[in-house]
Amino acid sequence: MMNQGDDPTGGTAGEQGRGAWLAGLLVFLALGVMPLVGLAQDVPAASATAYRDIPGLGSRNMVWVVAQLHLLLAGFVLGVPIFAWLCEIVGWKTGEKRYDKLAKEFTKLLTSSYATTALFGGILLFLLIGFYPKLMNYLADVFFPSFIVYCLLFLVETATLYLYWYGWDAMQDSKKGLHLFLGFLLNVFAFFIMIVPNSWATFQASPVVISEGTDLQRAWAATWNPTWWPVNIHRLIANVVLGGYICGAYAGIRYLSAKNEEEREHYDWMGYVGNFIGVFGLLPLPFAGYWLMREIYQYNQQMGITLMGGFLSWLFILQAMLIGVLFLGSNYYFWLGITHRIPGSEVKYRKPMMAMLIILLLCLGVWMTPHSLVASLEEARKMGGTHHPLLGVFGVMSAKMTVANLMILVTFMSFIMYWRAGKEETATWAKVARSLMGGVLGVAAIVVIVLGVWGYFVPAIVRINYFSVAQVLIVLFVMLTITPLTALLLRSAKTTTEMVWGKMPPRAGYALVLNAVMVILLMTLMGYARSSSRVHWHIYGVMRDSSQYAYSPALGYAAAFMSLNTFLFCMLVAFIFWVATMGDKAKANDAGGKGHGAQGTLPAMAGGAPALDERK
Amino acid sequence: MKGGVFLKPAILIVGVYVFLKIVLPLFTAPLPASLIFLYLALTTTGIVIFATLSGPSTDAFFGPIVRFLTGEGQGGAAQGARIAVLLLFPVLVGWQTYTSTAPSDQPPAENRTIHPAPPGEYTGLSNPVPNTPENVMTGKGLYAAFCSPCHGGNFDGKGPASRGFNPPPANFSDPTTIAMLQESYLFWRIKKGGVGLPIEGMPWKSAMPRWEVELPDEWIWKIIMGEYDGAHQKPRTWE
Numbered sequence: 001m002m003n004q005g006d007d008p009t010g011g012t013a014g015e016q017g018r019g020a021w022l023a024g025l026l027v028f029l030a031l032g033v034m035p036l037v038g039l040a041q042d043v044p045a046a047s048a049t050a051y052r053d054i055p056g057l058g059s060r061n062m063v064w065v066v067a068q069l070h071l072l073l074a075g076f077v078l079g080v081p082i083f084a085w086l087c088e089i090v091g092w093k094t095g096e097k098r099y100d101k102l103a104k105e106f107t108k109l110l111t112s113s114y115a116t117t118a119l120f121g122g123i124l125l126f127l128l129i130g131f132y133p134k135l136m137n138y139l140a141d142v143f144f145p146s147f148i149v150y151c152l153l154f155l156v157e158t159a160t161l162y163l164y165w166y167g168w169d170a171m172q173d174s175k176k177g178l179h180l181f182l183g184f185l186l187n188v189f190a191f192f193i194m195i196v197p198n199s200w201a202t203f204q205a206s207p208v209v210i211s212e213g214t215d216l217q218r219a220w221a222a223t224w225n226p227t228w229w230p231v232n233i234h235r236l237i238a239n240v241v242l243g244g245y246i247c248g249a250y251a252g253i254r255y256l257s258a259k260n261e262e263e264r265e266h267y268d269w270m271g272y273v274g275n276f277i278g279v280f281g282l283l284p285l286p287f288a289g290y291w292l293m294r295e296i297y298q299y300n301q302q303m304g305i306t307l308m309g310g311f312l313s314w315l316f317i318l319q320a321m322l323i324g325v326l327f328l329g330s331n332y333y334f335w336l337g338i339t340h341r342i343p344g345s346e347v348k349y350r351k352p353m354m355a356m357l358i359i360l361l362l363c364l365g366v367w368m369t370p371h372s373l374v375a376s377l378e379e380a381r382k383m384g385g386t387h388h389p390l391l392g393v394f395g396v397m398s399a400k401m402t403v404a405n406l407m408i409l410v411t412f413m414s415f416i417m418y419w420r421a422g423k424e425e426t427a428t429w430a431k432v433a434r435s436l437m438g439g440v441l442g443v444a445a446i447v448v449i450v451l452g453v454w455g456y457f458v459p460a461i462v463r464i465n466y467f468s469v470a471q472v473l474i475v476l477f478v479m480l481t482i483t484p485l486t487a488l489l490l491r492s493a494k495t496t497t498e499m500v501w502g503k504m505p506p507r508a509g510y511a512l513v514l515n516a517v518m519v520i521l522l523m524t525l526m527g528y529a530r531s532s533s534r535v536h537w538h539i540y541g542v543m544r545d546s547s548q549y550a551y552s553p554a555l556g557y558a559a560a561f562m563s564l565n566t567f568l569f570c571m572l573v574a575f576i577f578w579v580a581t582m583g584d585k586a587k588a589n590d591a592g593g594k595g596h597g598a599q600g601t602l603p604a605m606a607g608g609a610p611a612l613d614e615r616k
Numbered sequence: 617m618k619g620g621v622f623l624k625p626a627i628l629i630v631g632v633y634v635f636l637k638i639v640l641p642l643f644t645a646p647l648p649a650s651l652i653f654l655y656l657a658l659t660t661t662g663i664v665i666f667a668t669l670s671g672p673s674t675d676a677f678f679g680p681i682v683r684f685l686t687g688e689g690q691g692g693a694a695q696g697a698r699i700a701v702l703l704l705f706p707v708l709v710g711w712q713t714y715t716s717t718a719p720s721d722q723p724p725a726e727n728r729t730i731h732p733a734p735p736g737e738y739t740g741l742s743n744p745v746p747n748t749p750e751n752v753m754t755g756k757g758l759y760a761a762f763c764s765p766c767h768g769g770n771f772d773g774k775g776p777a778s779r780g781f782n783p784p785p786a787n788f789s790d791p792t793t794i795a796m797l798q799e800s801y802l803f804w805r806i807k808k809g810g811v812g813l814p815i816e817g818m819p820w821k822s823a824m825p826r827w828e829v830e831l832p833d834e835w836i837w838k839i840i841m842g843e844y845d846g847a848h849q850k851p852r853t854w855e
Contacts, residue, residue, distance in 0.1 A: 390645070
């Protein structure tokens with residue numbers, strides 16, 4: 001028999017009281033939790049959360065800025081190794097150390113910009129997972145195998161970058177071949193790092209979904225979607241352009257702030273190299289863009305019309321303006337180079353430059369003429385609608401493609417003119433060669449125009465598949481004919497006027513900066529176009545956007561974000577340049593302070609002084 | 617030759633303006649102000665680029681402007697002109713700002729999308745009616761009955777009723793209209809009419825009837841064949 005107050009477990013009365021209290025608390029908690037369990041059953045757990053948002057800022061705006069900055073930085077990080085590697089090869093082949101130095105100094109930028117890009121990539125990933133859990137869950141389900149590949153690529157890319165950068169000095173001379181091979185590998189891995197996430201983004205626009213097969217087969221089918229390769233090629237070329245023009249802009253700024261003749265000479269040369277590589281990439285870029293748009297249109301008529309004829313078509317007028325400024329800026333820089341770096345050549349080349357300028361402006365006028373014009377009610381009545389009966393024909397692809405090809409030809413000829421300036425061809429066959437080049441150029445221009453006009457009178461598919469392709473091939477043929485011919489001519493040419501570096505006017509520096517800003521703006525513009533072409537779909541035709549942001553932002557609103565993103569990216573790049581060159585500046589100051597030859601120790605990104613420019 | 621530095625650019629700008637504003641409309645419809653502004657901006661850009669190609673040409677072009685505006689070595693009439701320009705320029709900017717922002721009874725210039733994207737259910741449709749001479753002829757007959765009053769017997773958008781509409785009916789013989797589109801696009805536009813246009817195309821901003829209430833789909837497909845054939849155009853295809 002138990003006595004009152006006895007504890008069957010052997011505890012005291014006080015302990016019993018605490019136990020009862022705890023038991024009561026547990027029961028209370030259990031009862032309290034019961035409704036929550038019920039609620040959780042009604043709403044199937046946290047996985048049902050499709051969207052999250054940050055009031056005020058807006059999830060879409062945040063992702064827009066971070067994604068665009070990540071993409072621009074990625075373009076820079078992938079473009080710079082191409083630029084650096086090309087410069088290194090040129091330095092190796094020609095023996096000019098300044099190229100090698102330039103390549104090295106730009107590779108130095110990679111260490112800081114690589115980390116910044118990865119940082120923005122990480123932020124983007126967290127934002128996407130947080131804001132769009134349902135979408136990310138779906139994408140992870142489809143693409144998980146490629147996530148692993150992506151991680152592995154990052155590992156090998158990072159290791160190669162370290163070897164390439166830290167081994168630069170150690171692998172000079174006898175091991176230069178190995179170093180160049182590392183540069184090659186760096187670019188190969190970088191290319192794959194670009195195309196793997198491209199597959200995720202292009203899948204959203206042109207999804208290929210198979211319900212059967214292994215994870216690997218599903219991922220592969222989704223990866224090899226209709227717009228994957230067009231985007232890969234377009235972005236690869238665009239990255240070269242970005243890398244070149246940013247190098248040019250950096251050189252332009254340093255040229256404007258140069259303190260002595262030595263710096264001016266060097267940054268003038270660097271600006272030339274940057275502009276050349278930018279133009280080198282710019283010439284084939286419209287072809288790649290055309291192919292991409294063709295694939296999009298063929299993949300889905302709705303998406304194609306949204307971009308080219310629908311509400312996004314105005315973006316392509318803006319694009320024409322930006323590309324036009326880029327072409328004008330690049331040519332202007334070449335022409336300034338002729339008149340300022342090659343004394344006495346102005347008189348000789350003024351008329352050809354005027355002719356080229358007129359052609360460029362006429363072409364730009366056609367390119368910028370919209371199909372549907374902005375007109376008041378009265379003006380539209382007089383025109384009989386918003387299509388002008390005469391100039392309306394400029395608003396379609398046949399005209400745009402023709403003028404784009406002509407502008408490419410003119411820009412190419414600007415370069416050839418620059419190349420030949422200050423030299424006298426001494427070969428016996430020079431006259432024949434010049435006539436041949438003139439003939440090829442003239443015939444090519446005429447054929448391009450004839451095909452452009454003829455394009456209005458044939459079915460669209462004939463124009464797209466044959467005429468436009470023929471125009472591109474003709475322009476490529478001109479380049480592939482005239483470039484080697486000019487090189488052969490100049491091999492035996494006599495230099496009549498030595499090129500003088502460092503004599504460019506300040507506006508040349510501003511032109512270089514303008515070109516870089518135009519390229520960045522173009523990338524932000526096309527980023528918006530590519531993203532908005534999906535309209536209210538996360539994954540086109542597969543997963544609908546059901547968030548409060550399932551509408552396309554107005555063009556004015558988008559333009560403000562494009563400008564913001566361009567500004568932020570420029571600030572980031574400036575920061576990266578500043579950080580990367582901080583140590584060199586300090587070293588240069590120390591060297592100057594200790595009196596160790598201030599001459600020849602150019603700081604920072606200089607790529608060296610003329611002392612370094614001497615041939616090996 | 618001092619005057620020559622500015623004379624040629626001035627003549628060029630005025631010449632381009634006169635050509636676009638007065639000469640061109642003698643042969644075709646007048647150009648909207650937006651396009652004239654665009655072409656003049658390009659002309660001005662070209663002048664500045666060419667004038668600044670070399671140091672001497674830059675000095676020759678901008679030197680007089682800078683000297684005039686800074687009043688360097690000026691006196692008499694030149695000084696008076698400078699003061700007049702410096703006073704008139706802000707007034708001109710103010711006037712331009714006022715006229716562009718003041719309330720007006722004119723409707724704003726519109727930016728209508730002529731070819732908005734079709735709904736997803738219409739993309740990828742192909743004409744189910746065989747393209748035979750009989751069907752094309754039937755299509756043309758149906759076109760004559762239902763479409764030609766507005767779009768014209770010559771498929772040029774100049775039917776007897778066309779003058780009553782703004783925007784005017786489409787001109788199918790223009791190679792920049794239906795030749796750029798797939799047949800499925802025309803099917804959507806005929807079937808749903810102006811009412812069925814999406815927001816970007818401004819619903820109701822077209823008097824095109826909603827033909828689905830009167831014509832069976834097969835007739836619409838035949839009309840499309842008749843339209844292309846009559847206008848001597850081919851639809852956009854990918855094969």
